[in-house]
Amino acid sequence: MEVTMNVNGDEVTRDIEPRTLLVHHIRDHLGLTGTHWGCDTSNCGTCVVWVDDEPVKSCTTLAAMTAGHDVRTVEGMETDGELDPVQEGFIQCHGLQCGFCTPGMMMTARALLDRNPDPTEAEIREAISGQICRCTGYSTIIRSIQWAAKKEQETPVEVSAS
Amino acid sequence: MTVTEDPVDTNAVPTPDNNLNDHKPNGFGRMLRKEDPRLVRGRGQFCDDVTVPGMLHLAILRAPMAHARIVSIDKSAAEAHPKVKAVVTGEDLAAHNLAWMPTLSNDVQAVLATDKVRFQHQEVAFVVAEDRYSARDALELIDVEYEWLEPVIDVRKALEPDAPVIRDDLDGKTDNHCFDWEAGDAEATEAIFADARENGVVVTEDIVYPRVHPAPMETCACVADLDPVSGKLTLWSTTQAPHAHRTVYALVAGLPEHKIRVIAPDIGGGFGNKVPIYPGYVCSIVASLLIGKPVKWAEDRTENLVSTGFARDYIMRGEIAATKEGKIRAVRTEVLADHGAFNGVAAPVKYPAGFFGVFTGSYDLEAAYAHMSAVYTNKAPGGVAYACSFRITEAVYLIERMVDVLAYDLEMDPAELRLNNFIQPEQFPYESKTGWVYDSGDYEPTMRKAMGMAGYDELRKEQAEKRERGELMGIGISFFTEAVGAGPRKDMDILGLGMADGCELRVHPTGKAVVRLSVKTQGQGHETTFAQIIAEEIGIPPEDIDVVHGDTDNTPFGLGTYGSRSTPVSGAAAALVARKVRDKAQIIASGMLEASVADVEYEAGTFRIKGDPEKSVTIQDIAMKAHGAGDLPEGLEGGLEAQICYNPENLTYPFGAYICVVDVDPGTAEVKVRRFVAVDDCGTQINPMIIEGQVHGGLADGVGMALMEMISFDEDGNCLAGSLMDYLIPTAMEVPDWETGHTVTPSPHHPIGAKGIGESATVGSPPAIVNAVVDALKPYGIRHADMPLTPSRVWEAMRGNHTPPI
Ligand code: FES
Numbered sequence: 001m002e003v004t005m006n007v008n009g010d011e012v013t014r015d016i017e018p019r020t021l022l023v024h025h026i027r028d029h030l031g032l033t034g035t036h037w038g039c040d041t042s043n044c045g046t047c048v049v050w051v052d053d054e055p056v057k058s059c060t061t062l063a064a065m066t067a068g069h070d071v072r073t074v075e076g077m078e079t080d081g082e083l084d085p086v087q088e089g090f091i092q093c094h095g096l097q098c099g100f101c102t103p104g105m106m107m108t109a110r111a112l113l114d115r116n117p118d119p120t121e122a123e124i125r126e127a128i129s130g131q132i133c134r135c136t137g138y139s140t141i142i143r144s145i146q147w148a149a150k151k152e153q154e155t156p157v158e159v160s161a162s
Numbered sequence: 163m164t165v166t167e168d169p170v171d172t173n174a175v176p177t178p179d180n181n182l183n184d185h186k187p188n189g190f191g192r193m194l195r196k197e198d199p200r201l202v203r204g205r206g207q208f209c210d211d212v213t214v215p216g217m218l219h220l221a222i223l224r225a226p227m228a229h230a231r232i233v234s235i236d237k238s239a240a241e242a243h244p245k246v247k248a249v250v251t252g253e254d255l256a257a258h259n260l261a262w263m264p265t266l267s268n269d270v271q272a273v274l275a276t277d278k279v280r281f282q283h284q285e286v287a288f289v290v291a292e293d294r295y296s297a298r299d300a301l302e303l304i305d306v307e308y309e310w311l312e313p314v315i316d317v318r319k320a321l322e323p324d325a326p327v328i329r330d331d332l333d334g335k336t337d338n339h340c341f342d343w344e345a346g347d348a349e350a351t352e353a354i355f356a357d358a359r360e361n362g363v364v365v366t367e368d369i370v371y372p373r374v375h376p377a378p379m380e381t382c383a384c385v386a387d388l389d390p391v392s393g394k395l396t397l398w399s400t401t402q403a404p405h406a407h408r409t410v411y412a413l414v415a416g417l418p419e420h421k422i423r424v425i426a427p428d429i430g431g432g433f434g435n436k437v438p439i440y441p442g443y444v445c446s447i448v449a450s451l452l453i454g455k456p457v458k459w460a461e462d463r464t465e466n467l468v469s470t471g472f473a474r475d476y477i478m479r480g481e482i483a484a485t486k487e488g489k490i491r492a493v494r495t496e497v498l499a500d501h502g503a504f505n506g507v508a509a510p511v512k513y514p515a516g517f518f519g520v521f522t523g524s525y526d527l528e529a530a531y532a533h534m535s536a537v538y539t540n541k542a543p544g545g546v547a548y549a550c551s552f553r554i555t556e557a558v559y560l561i562e563r564m565v566d567v568l569a570y571d572l573e574m575d576p577a578e579l580r581l582n583n584f585i586q587p588e589q590f591p592y593e594s595k596t597g598w599v600y601d602s603g604d605y606e607p608t609m610r611k612a613m614g615m616a617g618y619d620e621l622r623k624e625q626a627e628k629r630e631r632g633e634l635m636g637i638g639i640s641f642f643t644e645a646v647g648a649g650p651r652k653d654m655d656i657l658g659l660g661m662a663d664g665c666e667l668r669v670h671p672t673g674k675a676v677v678r679l680s681v682k683t684q685g686q687g688h689e690t691t692f693a694q695i696i697a698e699e700i701g702i703p704p705e706d707i708d709v710v711h712g713d714t715d716n717t718p719f720g721l722g723t724y725g726s727r728s729t730p731v732s733g734a735a736a737a738l739v740a741r742k743v744r745d746k747a748q749i750i751a752s753g754m755l756e757a758s759v760a761d762v763e764y765e766a767g768t769f770r771i772k773g774d775p776e777k778s779v780t781i782q783d784i785a786m787k788a789h790g791a792g793d794l795p796e797g798l799e800g801g802l803e804a805q806i807c808y809n810p811e812n813l814t815y816p817f818g819a820y821i822c823v824v825d826v827d828p829g830t831a832e833v834k835v836r837r838f839v840a841v842d843d844c845g846t847q848i849n850p851m852i853i854e855g856q857v858h859g860g861l862a863d864g865v866g867m868a869l870m871e872m873i874s875f876d877e878d879g880n881c882l883a884g885s886l887m888d889y890l891i892p893t894a895m896e897v898p899d900w901e902t903g904h905t906v907t908p909s910p911h912h913p914i915g916a917k918g919i920g921e922s923a924t925v926g927s928p929p930a931i932v933n934a935v936v937d938a939l940k941p942y943g944i945r946h947a948d949m950p951l952t953p954s955r956v957w958e959a960m961r962g963n964h965t966p967p968i
């Protein structure tokens with residue numbers, strides 16, 4: 001079936017099998033390999049992307065379900081060569097080690113900050129609780145998100161494409 | 163010498179305006195990672211991201227039962243699938259003599275089962291198709307007839323005389339015995355136990371370290387591309403040890419070694435899970451050979467959990483002999499080790515129990531003895547993984563749990579008991595009663611620092627008050643010593659390959675450099691820390707140094723990254739190769755400065771004439787001179803590069819003191835880890851930010867193992883932990899904000915005094931957490947409870963019904 005969606009601002013059309021998972025569509029058909037695949041059960045969150053500004057697990061979303069919608073992946077976080085404050089926060093606070101969970105974590109973090117610009121530690125923990133990081137023990141991820149929140153409060157920036 | 167003050171305040175958190183990251187060290191110190199800019203942009207390249215033109219996809223058919231004879235396999239329907247290129251069974255592989263492969267422990271493992279299957283989910287056949295989904299579809303079309311055989315699941319029954327024999331493929335095998343191992347002096351130990359039974363105290367406890375799994379977020383995968391014209395195999399693969407893998411492929415597949423290039427691209431976490439060679443890799447190579455096209459294999463999460471290297475699975479009886487005053491005199495243990503269906507342990511050959519021999523811990527003893535029987539069961543192979551430092555996780559868990567058992571019986575404070583028994587600083591180098599030579603240590607300051615950070619005395623007061631009110635609060639301590647950095651090649655090898663590591667450094671004419679490593683990061687940050695080591699030694703800024711690793715065609719030989727060996731072995735190689743370059747640079751500098759070599763001194767990238775600070779040249783000036791026109795000092799070759807192969811003279815012995823505070827809900831038996839204080843001593847610190855990160859990750863592992871994680875089976879051998887819904891890994895909700903600190907006791911034999919930190923926290927944290935939970939349950943008269951301390955298991959323990967996990 002032919003499926004058209006908007007990915008990171010570009011309209012893309014592909015002829016795909018109806019059963020194709022969004023994660024495989026993004027990775028294998030569109031070549032955007034920043035989104036990862038870590039389980040099949042919606043537990044790990046390495047596959048998180050946005051569909052219309054809402055973080056979703058692309059391993060349990062059919063690509064066809066996102067036809068006509070906006071999909072945003074980690075590759076779409078940077079604007080005009082400038083890192084998103086969340087990306088910068090992860091670098092500054094050692095929020096990543098192997099980097100496999102990182103794209104999903106950052107997409108969730110970005111969505112959190114768009115809704116709640118000054119989250120508490122407990123709110124951050126809850127926001128990323130559907131995602132697993134095996135390397136960092138989470139504290140530095142939380143610091144990274146706090147770093148981004150602080151940065152955005154100090155320098156109001158254009159947050160997220162909406 | 164121990165430095166108890168932190169070199170930097172590791173608990174300081176960067177903010178957009180505190181300038182914590184502004185200092186750019188030209189050597190050791192906090193430095194942001196060089197690998198991060200690509201990874202935060204989603205531009206890392208992990209194995210499953212690799213695409214080669216014409217690439218096909220491989221999927222593996224796995225056994226539905228744990229023990230069964232293969233009666234027949236009909237693959238005709240799968241072969242008829244329009245998108246299928248090949249369907250291969252064990253019988254097909256056997257025709258090429260490829261059905262079995264050696265394991266890293268000199269056992270053999272089936273690539274694809276031929277005679278029978280020996281664990282549930284064992285590899286039975288593979289399909290190669292045009293795309294991922296079609297390959298999986300075709301698996302459904304393969305018809306395998308099995309004859310069920312009784313499985314051996316409970317390791318305690320594996321050696322019973324009527325137990326079915328799993329490894330009837332091995333000549334003359336009539337039981338499930340794998341190997342026996344012992345360490346220490348049985349007689350001397352028994353003499354002390356006999357005396358203690360009369361005049362002192364003996365404590366005994368059965369302790370299980372259940373089967374767990376490293377479960378890195380990236381599962382295993384590879385792309386095999388065997389060029390039919392040149393005969394060269396390029397293998398992108400999730401491996402922590404690319405060189406060792408290449409050599410094994412050469413030996414197994416008969417491919418000439420120079421025609422194999424193993425590339426380990428970005429690795430999404432390893433933790434020992436990516437040390438073994440799995441059938442999936444071998445199948446992919448065979449498939450590419452048969453079909454003449456590149457082939458990708460990427461396992462799913464279930465395959466990763468049920469078939470790749472598990473960890474632990476030790477059933478231990480621990481015993482301590484002590485005086486009534488709490489002086490520990492001897493330790494003894496009897497271990498039953500479940501090795502699964504094939505002995506796939508990745509450990510130095512002469513160490514079949516890994517480094518479990520350091521189970522005497524951080525204490526000065528009169529005697530020690532360990533005996534172990536390892537057995538085969540109908541479960542997946544593996545054994546050494548999950549950041550275990552070659553079984554030191556099990557060793558530390560045993561001794562640190564047993565010390566608490568002793569403290570319970572003697573009604574002594576567990577901190578005081580430990581302090582009274584430590585090996586003293588003047589005793590180093592200390593030879594343990596099982597023959598390990600601890601290079602350095604100064605334990606008391608580290609312990610005191612942790613107690614200070616935790617506020618130990620106040621915590622005990624708070625606990626006493628809470629107990630009055632019926633609240634369950636526990637404080638758990640563990641003090642661990644690790645032995646890492648395998649290892650001296652005179653007695654450590656894997657499949658005959660000595661555990662030394664190469665390093666090569668080239669300084670380019672403009673003073674930039676490339677350093678090539680034999681080890682491979684899986685998230686530890688080698689691209690940063692190795693550049694820092696070179697910078698520290700020759701003064702070229704880290705950002706001017708490219709770190710190349712994970713590609714056998716472009717790096718010197720070495721055994722890879724596991725057992726916390728990158729810094730102790732390869733880090734030493736990097737420091738020494740830089741010193742070799744520096745020595746040559748000094749000779750060139752003497753020519754440039756028109757002084758004798760002895761009159762030139764080096765400091766931070768600059769060579770000066772002693773006593774004449776005005777006359778100097780930089781390493782960058784020298785690099786241009788080394789490659790440029792004009793004469794060099796007599797007898798000197800041009801260029802500025804060096805190569806080395808470093809053979810460590812001993813292991814290094816990092817240590818640490820951990821204190822955990824838990825609250826147990828008396829109504830639900832749920833354990834909440836409230837605080838965790840970790841003070842680590844890994845010797846000289848290269849990058850405190852990365853060290854802190856390594857510790858944090860290991861602490862979360864500890865929460866997982868102590869409270870949640872276990873690979874369990876039903877009595878038929880069905881694996882009950884085949885997804886992340888069943889195998890629970892901590893999320894941000896289950897872990898506290900970590901409190902870390904450091905002391906620094908440099909290793910005397912390592913060129914920069916560093917000891918390795920990658921696994922310390924995974925080793926040290928589980929006993930601290932379990933000790934805390936057991937301490938919380940003291941009002942119930944409980945001295946021991948086995949991991950994982952899930953609410954239901956804690957609930958049972960509170961009711962006196964605690965049973966060990968199977
Ligand atoms: S891959 Fe989607 S949640 Fe794990």
Ligand code: FES
Pocket residue numbers: 095096097098099100101102132133134135136379430431685
């Ligand atoms: S950084 Fe490795 S899984 Fe999160």
